[in-house]
Amino acid sequence: RVYSYLAGDAPVTARRIPSIAAYFGTKGRYEEVNPHLIDNILAVNKLLLKPPSADCTAVHLTAIVRHGTRFPTKKNVKKMMELHKLIKAEASSPERWLEDIKNKWAMWYTEDMDGQIVDKGRDDHKHLAVRLANYFPSLLSEENLRNNRVKFITSSKHRCVESVIAFQQGLFTHHGIKDVDFSHEVKDDLMRFFDHCRRFVEDVENNRTALMEVDLFKSSAEMKRVQEKIADRLDVPYSRITTDSVEAAFFLCAYEFAIKSENSPWCELIDETDALVLEYKNDLKQYWKRGYGHDINRKSSCTLFHDIFRRLSEAVNELRTGHVTEVATVQVGHAETLLPLLTLMGFFKDETPLTSSNFPEQERRTFRTSHTVPYAANLVFVLYKCPEGPRLQLLLNEKPLALPNISDPVPLYDIVQEHYRDLLQGCNFQTECELKASTCSKCSEL
Numbered sequence: 001r002v003y004s005y006l007a008g009d010a011p012v013t014a015r016r017i018p019s020i021a022a023y024f025g026t027k028g029r030y031e032e033v034n035p036h037l038i039d040n041i042l043a044v045n046k047l048l049l050k051p052p053s054a055d056c057t058a059v060h061l062t063a064i065v066r067h068g069t070r071f072p073t074k075k076n077v078k079k080m081m082e083l084h085k086l087i088k089a090e091a092s093s094p095e096r097w098l099e100d101i102k103n104k105w106a107m108w109y110t111e112d113m114d115g116q117i118v119d120k121g122r123d124d125h126k127h128l129a130v131r132l133a134n135y136f137p138s139l140l141s142e143e144n145l146r147n148n149r150v151k152f153i154t155s156s157k158h159r160c161v162e163s164v165i166a167f168q169q170g171l172f173t174h175h176g177i178k179d180v181d182f183s184h185e186v187k188d189d190l191m192r193f194f195d196h197c198r199r200f201v202e203d204v205e206n207n208r209t210a211l212m213e214v215d216l217f218k219s220s221a222e223m224k225r226v227q228e229k230i231a232d233r234l235d236v237p238y239s240r241i242t243t244d245s246v247e248a249a250f251f252l253c254a255y256e257f258a259i260k261s262e263n264s265p266w267c268e269l270i271d272e273t274d275a276l277v278l279e280y281k282n283d284l285k286q287y288w289k290r291g292y293g294h295d296i297n298r299k300s301s302c303t304l305f306h307d308i309f310r311r312l313s314e315a316v317n318e319l320r321t322g323h324v325t326e327v328a329t330v331q332v333g334h335a336e337t338l339l340p341l342l343t344l345m346g347f348f349k350d351e352t353p354l355t356s357s358n359f360p361e362q363e364r365r366t367f368r369t370s371h372t373v374p375y376a377a378n379l380v381f382v383l384y385k386c387p388e389g390p391r392l393q394l395l396l397n398e399k400p401l402a403l404p405n406i407s408d409p410v411p412l413y414d415i416v417q418e419h420y421r422d423l424l425q426g427c428n429f430q431t432e433c434e435l436k437a438s439t440c441s442k443c444s445e446l
């Protein structure tokens with residue numbers, strides 16, 4: 001049953017898409033950053049991704065991919081259950097959508113779902129695999145798959161392992177391959193580097209003050225207004241609607257849409273003004289926990305950065321012999337794998353840091369996870385062999401991504417190496433992640 005709370009004459013697809021779907025941040029569908037996929041999930045825009053020139057050929061790609069659509073984590077299921085219980089017991093309003101929440105919509109989320117992948121998430125990866133195989137037929141080819149020249153690496157988390165298997169299924173189905181075994185390598189030091197960086201764990205993950213700006217924004221006038229508006233819509237006292245209640249309503253709309261493609265009655269609790277505030281709160285969390293907020297966030301991704309460029313340089317060196325052994329590497333991780341890496345490479349950096357007090361000025365911020373890291377987000381490094389030398393193109397979510405301060409959309413690999421020289425020669429994970437005696441509370445135990 002598809003809920004539709006828009007005007008009956010709206011186009012069918014529009015009726016199914018909540019008006020706030022563009023603001024779900026890291027809980028947004030991949031289709032919202034690539035709307036042409038809504039009507040044709042396998043659509044590819046070859047013009048968009050033609051080689052830099054007719055005499056260039058793609059010889060290697062490395063893809064860093066976030067897992068597909070997943071269930072809410074345990075902590076958010078608890079918040080969602082709390083809100084649903086409150087509404088059933090205390091909310092009263094003549095609105096039909098509230099009647100639907102109270103009498104038709106049943107709580108089906110359980111704590112043990114805890115972030116596991118859903119079927120839509122498997123499809124996200126199957127379809128992405130087919131589109132990438134269509135973009136790069138000479139790399140993700142049947143012959144290369146059969147000759148083990150395509151490598152698969154994943155985080156150990158269920159949602160990532162299931163995603164990489166679905167990605168492989170997409171490729172094998174695309175090529176009609178039935179007699180090849182799937183294989184992938186679990187490498188958490190690469191895909192969950194943040195767990196292995198002691199300074200990140202100490203200074204950010206386990207440090208209550210690290211996300212102070214998020215906490216301050218939760219007490220801001222903007223957030224208070226959202227809480228009051230929701231309380232008014234439910235006709236309950238302001239004191240009953242907390243910031244957790246607001247987040248739960250937003251996430252219920254986001255998950256019902258991402259998992260079941262439903263414009264559920266939960267979406268009626270939040271209007272676009274509210275959604276912009278909640279999108280900013282989530283971006284503040286990602287900025288201070290995974291982005292520019294703390295230096296160690298981006299430095300913890302040094303291992304992954306070096307691994308990517310080691311692989312690219314290996315392919316460049318092999319070009320001299322004419323034969324690249326590893327033509328593609330697909331690496332599946334998390335939003336917190338992609339965001340620190342994008343930050344380390346200088347992408348999506350705003351002049352003014354995101355803080356709890358400058359939400360109005362940040363309306364057009366470039367650090368916006370709704371546009372960069374939805375489910376199945378992917379950062380692809382494509383190496384081309386050209387007469388003038390190897391060139392590198394970056395794609396984010398199947399769209400060209402210009403390197404910061406480099407005008408050439410597909411620069412010479414030498415130029416890219418020069419641009420990142422300091423990181424390539426430095427950015428030592430051990431050095432960056434070791435605990436400084438002054439900040440380490442349990443150094444003696446290490």
Ligand SMILES: O=P(O)(O)O[C@H]1[C@H](OP(=O)(O)O)[C@@H](OP(=O)(O)O)[C@H](O)[C@@H](O)[C@H]1OP(=O)(O)O
Pocket residue numbers: 026027066072073075076289333334335336
């Ligand atoms: O708010 P939740 O619990 O969903 O946060 C998750 C992260 O989800 P995200 O904030 O990125 O939407 C989850 O990242 P994912 O890419 O794996 O979905 C992360 O793995 C999980 O630990 C939660 O992050 P947190 O920083 O521990 O809140």
